[in-house]
Amino acid sequence: DARGAGDRLFGFGNRNMESYAFRRLIIEQEIRVGLEADQFEVFYQPQVDLRDGSMTGAEALVRWRHPQRGLVGPAEFIDIAEESGLLGELSTRVLRLVCKQGAVWAGRGMFPRLAVNISPSQSRHPEFAADTLAILDASGFAPQQLHIEITENTAMTEPRQTARQLAALRQAGVGIAIDDFGTGFSNLASLTAMPVDVLKIDRSFVAGCVRDGSARVVVAAIISLAKNLGFETVAEGIESVDQRDYLVQLGCTYGQGFLISRPITAMQFEEMYLEGSAATGVRQKAGGGWPA
Ligand code: C2E
Ligand code: MG
Ligand code: MG
Numbered sequence: 001d002a003r004g005a006g007d008r009l010f011g012f013g014n015r016n017m018e019s020y021a022f023r024r025l026i027i028e029q030e031i032r033v034g035l036e037a038d039q040f041e042v043f044y045q046p047q048v049d050l051r052d053g054s055m056t057g058a059e060a061l062v063r064w065r066h067p068q069r070g071l072v073g074p075a076e077f078i079d080i081a082e083e084s085g086l087l088g089e090l091s092t093r094v095l096r097l098v099c100k101q102g103a104v105w106a107g108r109g110m111f112p113r114l115a116v117n118i119s120p121s122q123s124r125h126p127e128f129a130a131d132t133l134a135i136l137d138a139s140g141f142a143p144q145q146l147h148i149e150i151t152e153n154t155a156m157t158e159p160r161q162t163a164r165q166l167a168a169l170r171q172a173g174v175g176i177a178i179d180d181f182g183t184g185f186s187n188l189a190s191l192t193a194m195p196v197d198v199l200k201i202d203r204s205f206v207a208g209c210v211r212d213g214s215a216r217v218v219v220a221a222i223i224s225l226a227k228n229l230g231f232e233t234v235a236e237g238i239e240s241v242d243q244r245d246y247l248v249q250l251g252c253t254y255g256q257g258f259l260i261s262r263p264i265t266a267m268q269f270e271e272m273y274l275e276g277s278a279a280t281g282v283r284q285k286a287g288g289g290w291p292a
């Protein structure tokens, strides 16, 4: 539900439907202008091996560099872009930028794994896999270095169409991650039928895992489920050393969060990757990437 999206950004307070429709129209129009004027860019949030702090890659997160409003996050426009039928174009733009950047890095001997977020309308689209592979091919970025993130609910909306698209990508070497895992109400049987490599533990459980017993139980259950199904786990939203230590203790392998780094520009990411030091000061893994 996108109602309320853009409130802060565009300064609308009234939440009745008419003003929502009006607000949406304005933002929609601005998105069109933004696409035309190339105002969308990608930030990268480093992902690390929690056991030694070595960097494995990054999650790509779209940002809107708005000429008047400054740097705008996806919460302000993704839903409206989706409802307006503009997310396809925006997503293609993001994927192209990420693949292009990844290919540039590969040319300089850097091989971070890059994860891109995919929305429901994209992942069930019959041309999704073919389009993605065409973009990969045109860029020269290796499919093995690309991860696709879809949320649990996205995966389960149209499970068969989605699974077919994901399987084609995975066949080509692209990794599949289930985002915000634990927040949807998955049918676990259908989940096991999905081609999946990674479960991303939602930030809400990570936030609670130190003090809240039930959050800790959920985290432990997700890690154990992942182990038994042969998936990797990535914890999102790690903000404290205590959280990180708990996650490691519970057997979580990878993570990201403000403790390690906020989402940063490509240039900043490159510096951090080359320095090879996350918050822990440990060098990046030789060759980057995760174990297959
Ligand atoms: P997500 O995929 O779950 O991404 C993680 C979000 O958590 C990001 O917000 C990130 O900045 C934030 N985050 C990371 N670490 C921490 C932390 O330690 N503490 C806190 N409080 N937050 C943290 P962001 O960039 O605002 O993105 C929000 C959502 O927008 C994403 O959630 C994703 O669902 C969506 N999104 C972002 N980029 C794209 C895109 O290119 N395409 C699509 N379809 N969706 C996108
Ligand atoms: Mg994500
Ligand atoms: Mg997430």
Ligand code: MG
Pocket: 180, 202, 203, 236
């Ligand atoms: Mg999330």
